[in-house]
Amino acid sequence: MGSTTTQILYALTVATTPTRPAPEDASKKSHHSKSGFRNPWDSWRDVSFKSVGEVMMRRLTGKANVPDTSGPTVPVRTPEFLPSRDTTQLRATWLGHAAYYIEFPSGLRVLFDPVLEERCGPYNMLGPKRFTDAPCKPTDIPLIDAVVISHNHYDHLSYHTVTAIAKKHPNCHFFVPLGNKTWFEQCGIQKVTELDWWEECDITLSPTTKETKVEAVGEGHPEASEITARLSSLPCQHVSARGPFDRNKTLWCSWAIESEGKKVYFAGDTGYRPVTELPEGEDDHDPKYDFPVCPAFKQVGEFRGPFDLGLIPIGAYAPRHVWSPAHGDPHDAVSIFQDTKCKNALGIHWGTWVLTEEDVLEPPEKLKTALKRFGLPEKGVFDVVDIGESREY
Ligand SMILES: [Zn+2]
DSSP states (O other): OOOEEEEEEEEEEEEEOOOOOOOGGGGGTTTBOSSSBOOOSTTOOOOSHHHHHHHHHHHHTTOSOOOOOSSOOSOBOOOOOOSSSOOSSOEEEEOSTTOEEEEOTTSOEEEESOOOSSBOSGGGTSSOBOSSOOSSOGGGOSOOSEEEOSOOSTTTOOHHHHHHHHHHOTTOEEEEETTOHHHHHHTTOOOEEEEOTTOEEEEEEEEEEEEEEOOSOSSOOTTOOOEEEEEEEEOOBOOOOSSTTOTTSSOOOEEEEEETTEEEEEOOSOBOOOOOOOOTTOOTTSTTOOOOOOTHHHHHHHHHOOBSEEEEEOOOOOSHHHHTTTSOOHHHHHHHHHHTTBSSEEEESOSSSOOSSSOTTHHHHHHHHHHHHTTOOSSSSEEOOOBTOEEEO
């Protein structure tokens, strides 16, 4: 039995905006290369084929740590999404790995890097298998206005997830780093905006009323008004590829989203400083080591901060001398948190797929140690949550 209710649908329009002040070097586009894109800083060191070879050799020779996923790891709960656009607080729900669903008090609903498949790899058949269940299906999320993607690696961009979202939410708009639009169009998704680092756009969601026979769920919003937001594509230190022949042909980025007074920073997937191979037991965060740090995060903080909430990667870092240029560890994550001027943060990029050698529950432990070193409280500032759990700010 359905009752007649007024359902408010929103039409989303995107306007490019004149870029606000940005660092001097932003206009030089030094991250553009002949064949695609590059990390233009001393903090970058290539982690390409040599690293893959080394990782394979470590496995073959038994030198690699093989994380145990047999016992209980990260608890998974069924997410509780708000049934309408009414929200008083900024609300963040972890959907595993880098996927976060953000409910802004303005009514805006944003999904970052959704991958809700069993495997992260080509055709959903190759690549690592989840050790924690997906907390929901893409079609379980009641409202999605914008899907925001950091880069095209399989653990951040899934064909099955994005096409399922586009089918259920035909008004949903996809925001991607430069060079990724064609892939979406090839998937049949036309509502896509691609941005270069430091470029921004403004979105407006305008209510359009529609009489429909449904139970009073989903779009109810008694006094519907326009919802506005500004999205900024920002730098981070990473690479891209979906196959053997498209290395760094599309850009990677972090994102800032500001909607009616609340600001979120999504760091995506990033390294911070390149660590060389150190003797066993040495701590690369010992002050005697001064590896160069990626300057982009201080610029993000200076020109776009502060943020109410940062979503910052804490996993996929071991061994450090292989992965550090592209994946920070929890100590790097706290540095990024401070550089970008986030008031609060939640850890992403862990607890879902085994991508590297650290034990699966090590990232939150190392995060506690790092917070202590920075003189920050272990709880309540930069936290980790259960998969499917929501936090309000
Ligand atoms: Zn990646």
